[in-house]
Amino acid sequence: MDKAPEGALSSLKTGFSNRLPTLGILLLCLLLSVPVLTILASVTNSSDGVWQHLYDTVLGDYVTHSLTLLVGVGLMVLVLGIGPAWLVTMTRFPGSRILEWALVLPLAMPAYIIAYTYTGMLDVGGPLQLWIRETFELRFGEYWFPQIRSLNGAVVMLSLVLYPYVYLLSRMAFIEQSVCVLEVSRTLGATPFQAFTRVAIPLARPAIIAGLSLVLMETLADYGTVQYFGISAFTTGIFRTWFGLGSITAAAQLAAVLMIFILFLILAEHWSRQKARYHHTSNKYTRLPQIELTGWKRAGAMTYCILPVLLGFVIPFVQLSMWAVDTWHLIDKESFLTLFFNSLELASITAVIALLLGLFITYSKRLRPTLATRGMVRILGLGYAIPGTVIAVGVLIPFAWFDNTVDAWMREHFDIATGLLLSGTLVAVVFAYLVRFLPVSLNTLDAGLGKIKPTMDDVGRSMGLKPLQILRRVHVPIMRGSLLTASLLVFVDVLKELPATLILRPFNFNTLAIRTYELANQERLAEASSTALMIVLAGIIPVIILSQTISRSRPGHDART
Amino acid sequence: MVRKLSLVLLAACSMPALADVNIYSARQENLIKPILDTFTERTGVKVNLVTGAADELIQRLTLEGANSPADLLIAEDVGRLYRAKQAGVLQAVKSSTINDIIPAQYRDSEGFWFGLSLRSRVIIYDKARVNPADLSTYADLADPKWDNKICVRSSSNIYNQSLVASMVSRNGVAATEAWVTGLVANFARNPQGGDREQISAVAAGQCELAISNTYYYGGMLNSTNAAERTAAQAVAVFFPDQNGNGAHMNVSGAAVTRAARNVDEAVQLLEFLAGEEAQAWYAEVNNEFPVRSDVAASEVLQSWGTFKADNIALEQLGIHNAEAVRLMDRAGWQ
Numbered sequence: 064m065d066k067a068p069e070g071a072l073s074s075l076k077t078g079f080s081n082r083l084p085t086l087g088i089l090l091l092c093l094l095l096s097v098p099v100l101t102i103l104a105s106v107t108n109s110s111d112g113v114w115q116h117l118y119d120t121v122l123g124d125y126v127t128h129s130l131t132l133l134v135g136v137g138l139m140v141l142v143l144g145i146g147p148a149w150l151v152t153m154t155r156f157p158g159s160r161i162l163e164w165a166l167v168l169p170l171a172m173p174a175y176i177i178a179y180t181y182t183g184m185l186d187v188g189g190p191l192q193l194w195i196r197e198t199f200e201l202r203f204g205e206y207w208f209p210q211i212r213s214l215n216g217a218v219v220m221l222s223l224v225l226y227p228y229v230y231l232l233s234r235m236a237f238i239e240q241s242v243c244v245l246e247v248s249r250t251l252g253a254t255p256f257q258a259f260t261r262v263a264i265p266l267a268r269p270a271i272i273a274g275l276s277l278v279l280m281e282t283l284a285d286y287g288t289v290q291y292f293g294i295s296a297f298t299t300g301i302f303r304t305w306f307g308l309g310s311i312t313a314a315a316q317l318a319a320v321l322m323i324f325i326l327f328l329i330l331a332e333h334w335s336r337q338k339a340r341y342h343h344t345s346n347k348y349t350r351l352p353q354i355e356l357t358g359w360k361r362a363g364a365m366t367y368c369i370l371p372v373l374l375g376f377v378i379p380f381v382q383l384s385m386w387a388v389d390t391w392h393l394i395d396k397e398s399f400l401t402l403f404f405n406s407l408e409l410a411s412i413t414a415v416i417a418l419l420l421g422l423f424i425t426y427s428k429r430l431r432p433t434l435a436t437r438g439m440v441r442i443l444g445l446g447y448a449i450p451g452t453v454i455a456v457g458v459l460i461p462f463a464w465f466d467n468t469v470d471a472w473m474r475e476h477f478d479i480a481t482g483l484l485l486s487g488t489l490v491a492v493v494f495a496y497l498v499r500f501l502p503v504s505l506n507t508l509d510a511g512l513g514k515i516k517p518t519m520d521d522v523g524r525s526m527g528l529k530p531l532q533i534l535r536r537v538h539v540p541i542m543r544g545s546l547l548t549a550s551l552l553v554f555v556d557v558l559k560e561l562p563a564t565l566i567l568r569p570f571n572f573n574t575l576a577i578r579t580y581e582l583a584n585q586e587r588l589a590e591a592s593s594t595a596l597m598i599v600l601a602g603i604i605p606v607i608i609l610s611q612t613i614s615r616s617r618p619g620h621d622a623r624t
Numbered sequence: 625m626v627r628k629l630s631l632v633l634l635a636a637c638s639m640p641a642l643a644d645v646n647i648y649s650a651r652q653e654n655l656i657k658p659i660l661d662t663f664t665e666r667t668g669v670k671v672n673l674v675t676g677a678a679d680e681l682i683q684r685l686t687l688e689g690a691n692s693p694a695d696l697l698i699a700e701d702v703g704r705l706y707r708a709k710q711a712g713v714l715q716a717v718k719s720s721t722i723n724d725i726i727p728a729q730y731r732d733s734e735g736f737w738f739g740l741s742l743r744s745r746v747i748i749y750d751k752a753r754v755n756p757a758d759l760s761t762y763a764d765l766a767d768p769k770w771d772n773k774i775c776v777r778s779s780s781n782i783y784n785q786s787l788v789a790s791m792v793s794r795n796g797v798a799a800t801e802a803w804v805t806g807l808v809a810n811f812a813r814n815p816q817g818g819d820r821e822q823i824s825a826v827a828a829g830q831c832e833l834a835i836s837n838t839y840y841y842g843g844m845l846n847s848t849n850a851a852e853r854t855a856a857q858a859v860a861v862f863f864p865d866q867n868g869n870g871a872h873m874n875v876s877g878a879a880v881t882r883a884a885r886n887v888d889e890a891v892q893l894l895e896f897l898a899g900e901e902a903q904a905w906y907a908e909v910n911n912e913f914p915v916r917s918d919v920a921a922s923e924v925l926q927s928w929g930t931f932k933a934d935n936i937a938l939e940q941l942g943i944h945n946a947e948a949v950r951l952m953d954r955a956g957w958q
Contacts, residue, residue, distance in 0.1 A: 120953040182817070188824025188855055196828070203829035212816040293778045293816030295958055303780050306679040307949040309707075390848060395654075456683060463687040470691055483691050487674075487684075566680045570646060570672035570693070573653070581652040581675065586820040586840065589849055 088423050092439045095420075098457025098498050099445050103322060105315035113304065113313035125300040125317075128214060129283065132296060135218035136225065136282045137275060143222060144229025145271060147368040149259055152237040154364060156356045162368045164610030169375030170227040170552075171602030173559040175287030176579065176595045178220045180379040182291070183386075183588050185211040212292040220288055223375035225278040227606075228552075232274035232510065235544060235613050236267035239514065255354070272332055273510045277503060279328070280448035283321055286562065297321055298450045311456075318453045325448045326441065380599065386592035394593050398573070403597055406558055406574040409489070410601075413496040414554040420497070421504030421549055425512050426534050429520075440505060447502035451495075451562030458495045458567060462486045487569050495563040500556050504549040511545025512538065547612045551605040558602050575601070644670040645889045648685060649698040650678035651876055655910050656698065662905075663896050669889050678704035685713040685881060695884040696893060700876040701782045703789070705737040706942020714879045719891055725898045725916050729937045730875050739875030740897050741906055742913035744933065745787050746871055747862040748834040748841060750826050759862045762791070762872070765833070766806025774807065775822040775831035778815040779952035783837055787872050788952060789944035790936055794869070797947055804955040815958050820844055820852070827855035834859075837874070842911025842924050863931035870932035874941070875915065 117125075150156075151163045169177075185191055185208075192208055195201065210216065240263060248262045249255075264271070286298045295303075297317060305314030356364050424443070428436045446454065466483040473479045485491055515538060523533035539546065561576045568577075575594045582591035649656055653675050660671040674681070678699045685692050685708070697714065699705045708714050709732065716735040723731070730739035747759055758769075765774060777784065791800040812831035822834035823841060844856035863871040878897065880890045896902055900919055907914040908922045920926070 187828040187830045309946055459687045467689055467691055486688055565676045566684060570674050586818045
């Protein structure tokens with residue numbers, strides 16, 4: 064299957080890889096894949112006719128609705144992500160410098176929060192429709208208004224906050240592309256648009272696919288939005304089967320089907336890419352020649368790039384702020400800082416661990432792309448597509464088993480009760496985050512590492528460096544942008560995470576996301592807005608750093624032509 | 625190093641001291657913490673709290689097994705309390721103090737769980753377009769005269785499941801399924817949102833009737849949001865089945881866990897929550913009815929007048945939950 068990077072790298076593989084703590088990493092990977100494997104293993108269990116019931120009644124809905132979501136969100140994020148990434152990278156128009164980073168802002172907005180916010184504004188009882196009815200003296204049904212709580216509504220909500228993944232990764236790819244290939248394409252008679260569609264996009268394909276697969280997995284794992292909109296999709300179905308029908312087996316099997324589907328998608332993409340490899344196309348970097356847009360092109364580009372930011376960030380942000388001002392006097396301010404720091408703490412710890420783990424795992428895979436390492440990366444990569452609650456239970460099972468076994472053993476031999484050592488601690492919480500978000504780190508780093516030509520390794524090797532030294536002194540400096548991207552994406556994801564935190568956290572420990580959820584769940588949206596706003600604000604800073612790093616990530620960005 | 629850091633962190637915040645009461649609560653922090661603080665003030669017993677969704681908390685209790693640190697489980701629906709009992713994570717409590725206070729239909733017959741506040745699932749109607757004289761029973765909601773006029777949330781919602789389960793208990797699966805099929809045919813829109821949104825939709829004119837828990841309506845009447853208050857004032861409450869079984873009731877309640885190590889303190893807290901002071905607060909904070917008749921309901925609730933409450937033993941709602949979910953699937957209630 065994998066025949067491409069041959070030559071000197073292979074000698075590196077055999078000669079030095081044993082110096083990497085491969086075994087340790089493999090064990091760690093195995094540990095992290097326990098939740099995923101637990102769920103996959105459920106396929107073999109019997110579910111006592113629950114599947115027959117599902118098949119007869121709701122399964123068709125689950126499948127069609129989830130597929131519609133996938134296709135809809137997939138297409139929309141490509142449109143919202145790639146075009147603006149190309150425009151702000153290759154052209155100049157008023158505001159393009161600001162939009163460069165502003166386009167990432169919706170990433171700080173959790174999907175369930177944007178859904179709550181737009182519903183509050185656009186629902187039948189919301190201010191906008193109320194205004195229409197009062198102003199034009201109409202009754203409901205006498206005017207047309209899009210229904211926000213619908214499958215289409217969910218597609219829009221999810222796309223608006225998820226497109227930044229595609230934007231970020233494709234922009235990074237465009238920035239790193241050498242101008243030479245683009246110039247060559249132009250000398251061969253291609254128009255700028257053709258250079259974009261026939262050269263730049265194909266070259267950026269691994270990055271775009273990486274972003275898109277994050278989006279699709281997040282879409283499949285989303286519970287908050289579809290549940291709130293009353294859509295019967297796979298995730299809502301898992302919960303209903305689990306609790307309503309009381310069958311944890313059938314629920315786990317539904318989750319397993321979801322994972323197998325994702326695995327299939329990923330493999331299909333790899334198969335279609337076949338042996339093509341995408342490395343840096345040239346080492347010659349000059350400053351990107353940004354074309355100054357004029358006339359209708361300028362207006363078009365501006366609208367195209369402003370719209371996603373406006374809808375995905377500015378409007379919901381303003382609405383949340385207005386609610387927050389209205390309800391500020393009702394808010395328990397004392398606990399506010401604690402919530403804030405708890406959220407930050409969890410997010411930073413997880414981001415650092417996910418970065419280190421991700422780096423070692425992807426580098427081991429580069430050194431020894433054996434079936435074992437590649438399979439492991441695939442399995443670990445699935446965590447992102449599983450709803451947080453399912454992962455949490457996948458973590459609870461082995462942790463509780465471990466704790467109870469240790470406790471029983473200690474009681475028997477030393478008459479000491481150890482109780483629960485790991486369950487109900489932050490270790491369990493962070494572990495669940497890693498299962499869920501390590502794929503983000505892996506995807507980003509794998510794409511970053513993949514772009515570095517194998518000859519770079521050979522050069523390092525020829526200079527007498529050991530694999531870890533090559534990693535530290537060659538790869539890490541080159542892929543600084545990817546490293547930062549990986550850790551910041553995880554950071555922001557953890558800030559927004561809700562279900563796993565909710566189930567696994569210790570006593571008397573809350574985060575911003577939990578407080579927001581509790582109030583929103585009591586249908587007190589306005590009161591939930593202060594903490595929701597804090598999540599967004601806490602996410603903005605890393606998001607801006609992210610954009611800045613990527614702008615500066617172009618090798619030789621200081622070069623003068 | 626980071627791992628070590630997190631290990632230190634866990635040591636700092638995971639192990640509650642022994643004589644505390646440790647609670648897994650599906651009742652959310654702002655609706656329970658203040659009264660727990662009062663309990664600590666009065667008794668000196670510290671309370672540690674994890675909030676979350678009931679089903680997940682029960683799952684956590686089940687997996688943690690005999691070593692679970694939780695002493696008390698608080699749930700917001702009888703269906704969940706019953707599931708917890710079935711999962712084997714609760715223990716029976718014999719407290720004559722509590723049994724004297726809480727009417728028998730609002731607690732488990734074997735003492736595994738106790739209802740602490742009441743809510744009714746009622747019909748909310750548009751005052752401008754519906755004549756309350758046309759309203760009568762839950763069964764009547766399946767009548768074609770309500771075609772395209774009813775709003776109700778998803779059947780994934782436990783309150784809907786409990787309502788249907790009570791009918792299964794009384795009328796059997798076939799009759800109930802026929803009723804649900806008729807009800808679904810009368811939906812004005814696909815089920816979506818929570819109970820408050822159903823009420824807003826009635827006020828906005830999308831439907832004429834909504835099915836809602838009483839406290840959501842109470843919450844809207846007292847809302848800080850002017851639009852919600854306006855919407856609530858455009859509608860009114862109707863208690864169904866007043867000439868029959870009475871309006872459907874549900875409880876939020878609590879139970880001592882099987883793994884509890886601080887049973888005495890947990891029972892002490894249960895008794896406190898059933899006490900007059902706690903009942904007045906506990907019910908009022910969320911516009912619920914107190915579970916004991918000698919404590920007055922809040923002014924808003926009293927303004928709706930007295931009504932006949934269904935006296936079915938609530939454990940029946942738990943027993944018939946799974947049948948209810950399946951028949952709602954078959955009848956196409958999303």
